[in-house]
Amino acid sequence: MFVLEWQELVAVSVAFAFVSFFINSKLGERKKVRLIQREVQAFQKRLVEATKKNDEAELKKLEEEQKQVMSKMQEMLLLPFKPLIVILPLFFIVLALVEVYFNGFLIQLPIALHLNEIFSLHILQNSVYGPRGFFILTTAVISLIVEMVYLKVEGKFNSGKGGF
Known part of the structure; x- marks a missing residue:
């Protein structure tokens, strides 16, 4: 099966999001x-x-x-x-590896989340991301989703509505 470069980068983001969530839940x-x-x-x-x-x-x-x-x-x-002591160095290592492994990667997305676009409120326009920007963006989104799902599941489990 043919895997596109952006899919590999999303997989790296998913892996990092879960690892950082695990570290955060254990050390936090x-x-x-x-x-x-x-x-x-x-x-x-x-x-x-x-x-x-x-x-x-x-x-x-x-x-x-x-x-x-x-x-x-x-x-x-x-x-x-406390978890930042572990997560931040790991983040910078993964970020450097992403930059090396996905050298030349570019993707155009319909949102512009670079700082200058956010401050000028030009968010809803096309923007090009390199491997670093795409990794940061996808990791942030996936981390938020993981946290929301965890809180939802934990809430059901603690209230007795769900069970494992």
Whole structure:
């Protein structure tokens, strides 16, 4: 079977999207982030209620807890960046390999997502992409699709509507 060059590049993008999703799900500690989010939301709710009631004892107690909550919030903000330590070098390696292996590849697409087109709002026009641009574009789209499917499946699984 004859495989076109753009199909090979899409296959590389799909593979990279799944590898980066796997790395992100293992190193990103999504469950821990969600747990911290719930704790912070509960703390904020208690703080709002205590402020409305003007409950000095509860406010003093919450003030003591605030340092712990702030450290957890800081941890929650840093957790999603851990996978980037692995994904970014891998991305640049794959990007360099794509540039070498698909040298001379050009494809014209009906959308222009180069920075100068986005800033000038000329998105709906034909644009030519090389291997690097096409890889980045397809990887971004495929990664979004993988994430949406995962969240949909996870939501059904967690709500008991679906099962594996």
